[in-house]
Amino acid sequence: MILVIGGTGTTGRIVAATLAERGHPTRIASRRPSPGGFRFDWYDPATHPEALGGVRAIYAIPPVGEVDPAPIMLPFLDRARSAGVRRVVLLSSSAIGPAEHGLGLVHARLGELFPEWAVLRPSWFMENFVSEQPHAVSARDHGEIVSATGAGRVGFVDPADIAEVAVRALTDPTSHNIDHVITGPEALSYDEIAAVLSEVSGRSVKHRAVDAAELAARHSANGVPPDFAHFLASLDTEIGAGAEDRTTSTVADVTGRPPRSFRDFCRDRLRGDSASA
Template sequence: MVVERVLVTGSTGTTGRLLANLLRGRGTEVAAATRRVERAGQVRFDWSDPASFTPALDGVDAAYVVAPTDRVDQLPVMRPLFELAAERLPGAIVLLSAASLPPGGPMMGAAHAWLRDHAPRWAVLRPSWFMQNFTGQYLPSIIGEGRLYSATGDGRVPFIDAADIAAVAAAALLTPEAVSGELVLTGPEALTYDQAASAIAKAIGRPVQHYRLSVEALAQRYRSFGLPADYADLLAGMDGAIAQGSEDRITTTVDDVTGRPPTSLAAFLAENRKSFISKTS
């Protein structure tokens, strides 16, 4: 089938923005979901307002779904959209999940299981941790303190560029007959946070150290940023799982789907060096 129009939730987020640009570049119309419609091409969509789901799906062939981030029990909120999309869309529902969340597990794991069991055409992207975390949530402490905080210990992570996730998402949306099911996405190498800190230091030309926290201390740090306690505990627990080896694997999925190798952390840092330098010079 030819996919002419795709609903992209999280359209201003890390993967959604990149995906929307990719789709437009391939001649596919994007219905960019947003709480407030401000320009052409946007459609109103709000997870807290199920009445917005049906209009957002009008004229859409496929959907890219990013879960709400203000809760740990996403499926009850997401299920009404999934039910509508599974019934109405000729193309695929593509869900962004995480490598650390198996089907039936917490958070997006339950949504993954629902799609597997009920949706006629679906794909679940399970990427490892984003390289963009270093230019996003970790950036203030890297710049301000020369520190990268985690509870990962010596655990290794195959950090992945969000642009590679978007490229796989585009393929899953536009060619669902070829790219479907569960897709575990990683970068080309698994690194400890010590090694990541060293790579950042080399790229920006100033010291950066990995500061090791306990899982509880990291959860408290997240709570101090305003995250709900249960969400902070879950995120910190993921770091604890990394310390036990949960993310220590490499897949060839990005290469298999896109025909090119995934971006290395060194290449990503070189390309995004100004994100650090402009604020440290």
């Protein structure tokens, strides 16, 4: 049995569906489960025992909006180890490596807790520009995307590529026991992202550069907790300094196929918008 925490989210739902298609017993857990799913809340330990029953592997998505999830996640992972879980695949971020605090501490402890593990460290999601996330809403409603990245570039990645790496890490006979930095095939600036969105959707989209303070205020206005809003804004300034200007071969190495480009991703997801423009 493989437990997919956050199994109704962006990558979790694809992971869960792919596991089921390939014949792996799968348990989908989330705070608001679909029919047949399990209720799981990181902040409610009473929901943990039922989710863990009979589980041998976990896809773990951290609690959303939590700057320091280690105090919440590590007690659960200790409990999972005691319950017989052998393999855990943690969804982290390319911006966060192993560290002594935050999600980096969970990363650092994973190999100590479990004999089989992997940490997925994807770059920023292509999904952010086509779903109901702030960038997508701003592009659609105001014709602009707003960032504090300046001319910095990012190896934006398709969530389906992340999910395929996750499925391999969960089910390969030999555990990966490594952290995978996952990117798309090219690093793009937000100006270039805006140009692709304009081309594919048929609607003019521009990139407006702001400073980190203004960006944090925008995040807060969209309901993001203040500490996490400032954290997200700081990641943009790091992008501006070149922290995400890279691509990796992880998707091809793990799955045997190349990652999808941003243009192809948008053509698939925005085709209807383009036709009606």
